[in-house]
Amino acid sequence: MFKAEYIFARILLPFLIGIGIFYFFATQRMISITEISLAVIFIFLLTINIIYKKAKGYKFKGITGSLIFIFFFILGGLLCLLNNHKLKQDYFAKKKYTYLKIWINDEPEQTNDILKFTANVVSGYENSNHVKLSGQLLLALKVDSMSPVKLKYGDELIVSAKYLEVEPPYNPAEFDFKRWLASKNVYEQTFINQNHLLKTDRNTGNQIIKFALDLREKQVAKYRKLIKDDEAFAVASTLILGYRADLSKETLAAYSKTGTIHALSVSGSHVAIIFFVLDFCLAFLNKKRSLKILKFILICCLICGYSLITGLSPSVVRATIMITIFITAKTFARNKNGYNTLAFAAFCQLVYNPFLIWDVGFQLSYLSVFGLIYLQPKIYKWIYVKNKWLNKIWQLIALSLSAQLVTFPLCIYYFHQFPVYFLMGNLFISIPLILIMVLGIAILIPFIDKISPIFEWIIVTTNTVLKWIADLPFSTFSSVWITLPELILMSIALSLLIYGLVSKSAKFYIISALIYIACSTITLYNDWTAIHQKKIIFFTLRKNYATAFIDGKTAVLLTDLSPDDRNYKFFIEPALQQSQINTIRFTNLERDTVSKNFIKKDNQIVFYKYNILLIDEYLNYKKIVIDSKFSSVWLTANNKYNLQNLPKELTYRHLIIDATNKDYKIANFKKFAENNKIEAHVLKKNPAYLVYLTQ
Structure with missing residues (x-):
């Protein structure tokens, strides 16, 4: 039942369902129930494995297989419950404390005179008693304009604060900030003035993350020195280093309307570009197995180095883990199954942090990679192109189509728009993006920074062309709102259509069309309701x-x-x-x-x-x-x-x-x-x- 090459692809689904369901039933009692259930199933499976021959276990393959699915379903649920800070006995919000000792666990963001950051709660003070605590707190700090406090990742603080539960959305269609923070294990917030804060001399953050953020700060300063155009500097800092630069509304709109917004968020595509460039440059090491291992080590080290200069941002770390697992499988595995490798990468990350399942970047990155593995080769085979350069263009089109198709429903659901000219935008940006990534990293190296004017010109030109594409008539369908049932129907219809195209089976076309008609009926009804509202x-x-x-x-x-x-x-x-x-x-x-x-x-x-x-x-x-x-x-x-x-x-x-x-x-x-x-x-x-x- 469980073929080795598909083992993680099979267990991932029940694991995901377990995380998703138990997330909404998070109680202390559920932890005990899942622990006992998991232990019973594990002992039963272990016993079956020990006495497999004597008990003729092959007769119970169906039951054993079902129990394995149930085991990973419960395992996903248990990990989700154990990861929930609110269920811990020492969670700080279970009582009210006069003072809290905290340390900043991300980069503070400043808007005007307000500094925002999340912090890990270390301990609290109640009637002069020091109590060890846990949990995270979102803190908004009103900075004194005359003598502003300087805060960075890892700084330890003592605050006097009245913390409250994060407020839910009050208006229709308002962004659910409470749910978004809950997916990051943050449930409480506070607003304080600078005089209610005492900064200690300690920095208790992770030293590797601290080093990475300091390193990125130096690279951003170098960009600021080399790049004269403010918009080019903002794009370079955001695109290459993952630094939250102030991009203009026009530039953001241009990337969004052309379907190239992914280029501005340092993620899988950026790490993939670095991998392919390194793989190409180190191709001469493919001759011997020992040299292949050396190549593997070099690529992994260089990709990790890139992760460091981006400040170890979550999206880059996620992409680095995914790429590293793929490279490891490519180098050492005999059976190189892309689906199993992708599932293993997702499984590893969800074991570490089950709440990643709600992260939009996590969802879109894995969906798009699945599209590239499953759909891109099949779309590419639709048309045979003899010319070498036209064939390269067709490969890029197939790649863009596959990624856009599989992420289409989620993109509409989350971002409420669809870029009409996404093919044009992605075809155009593919070469500049590679050049920007390569040159952007290169100019950080001493003696190569003289090419910075060329780097700046490429960014300015890219922005200009994307703005021109964005200004074309009907460049985007905006304000497209779909409900969760519509998302599910649209996803099922699209999946059946894709499978029908691949298998060339008419019945999947018919079922897909019927589901799409049902989805369209809901949309038409909503439109009719809007006209008469x-x-x-x-x-x-x-x-x-x-x-x-x-x-x-x-x-x-x-x-x-x-x-x-x-x-x-x-x-x-x-x-x-x-x-x-x-x-x-x-x-x-x-x-x-x-x-x-x-x-x-x-x-x-x-x-x-x-x-x-x-x-x-x-x-x-x-x-x-x-x-x-x-x-x-x-x-x-x-x-x-x-x-x-x-x-x-x-x-x-x-x-x-x-x-x-x-x-x-x-x-x-x-x-x-x-x-x-x-x-x-x-x-x-x-x-x-x-x-x-x-x-």
Whole structure:
């Protein structure tokens, strides 16, 4: 049942399912259950193996094989549970501590005067008692502009902090920051001022990572000295060293719209380029087995060296492990099975960190490599090209097609767009990317840095051409939102279609077409719903207000935010995109607005049959003389109006309190609502308020 060349390819699936399921059932009790179950199955399998001949074990192959699958299913679950910091007995968030001793476990990122980083919690102080603790904490530090503290990886700190659980998303389609952090084993966060932090003289981080980050910092400084163009410097630092440089929106958009965004994130493709260049340069060592082993050692050492100058970023380490396993199999294994080698690489990384299963980079990198192993040779065989150079181009096309096809559903699900000209973009960037990688590493070597102007020119030219491709008509399908069921259906349909193309079996075409029709039906229904939708979204924000009055695919947006504001981009725009809005009219509460089915005038808003009384600072200490029935009363602008003075003739069902009001005012408004048995919706640290209208 288990052929040696496919052993890891077979056990990986139950292992993945085990991680995925037990991730959502993480309790202390489950650890005990999985440990006992795993021990029982292991003893049974060991016993069967010992008495195999006597018990005629071959008669129970089916049961034994099923138990092996169950064993790896439970093993995946157990490793996932043991990796969960929240389940540890000494997890710091189980109690509240006055002070925490922590050390920074990643590179701090600074935005304006806020420094963000994650830290490992070492210990806590409770009533002068020192308690050993574990876990990770996301920390946002407000830096003193006059004397800013300088922090780096490994620095040990003592902080006075009130840590809270990471907040969930409050608005529709908002990025789930809580889930993303949880996939990295971070569940708590805090915001402190610089004066609540004490930096010790100790640096307790991993010395290899510290050395790698310091090394990368020196290489970035060298790039800054050699490269004059700011955008070229940012691209070089990001593309080669994995340094989080400030790329312009135009450059990021160009790489994204042309399907070449993978070139900007140091990952498998970059490590693969280095491997192929080294493999080509050291080809003369292929003559003898002893020389092949020397070649293997040299390539592994040089790839590890590259990982060091990138600061040992997770994506590069992941790619390095994958490439190293492939090289090892190529050099030493008799049966070189690509699928088994790929599965073994994934298995090894998931044993070390099961939470990698939720990492988008991990998913896309392994899917794309699977596409290259399985699909690229088959696509390449579709057309026979006699000309040598045209054949090379066709190879690149087959490579790009295979990677794009297998990752297509996930890319749409995560990034909500599809680059139409991905073939053109990837064909164009293939040669420049190799040159940029080779020259970028070369100029870091003394005496070769004189070629830096050529390196800079290649980057500038590459960016210019990609921007030209991105500006072509219909360069991308953007704002494409699909649900999880649609993703599953699309993936199944695509898998069956690919298998049908490979096996040339008509039945797979038919099944794939039927599933695709089902998926398209869901999409068409969602589109029909979007055309006929009538709803109001009162967004939850931190200090601002925003309400979208949606009629079909158009919306009137009442907000004090501009379209370029990061709060609009993060909290509001995703919801409008998900609702398939293509026309947005921006306005605010300070001016009157009249349009089809929407009126905002004299502190009143009417949208179809839903009417709102707006109470803001203009009504402070004034008497409202209105004898009417409202759907809601909207309290904004931190007004000083006394709600007790509302006319008794005025009736309403809901009280909407936005984030422009201060906390003590919000508390007073909520108390008023409770006393008068009115439903209150606070648009601060609460889910957004949605109103669906019917004609």
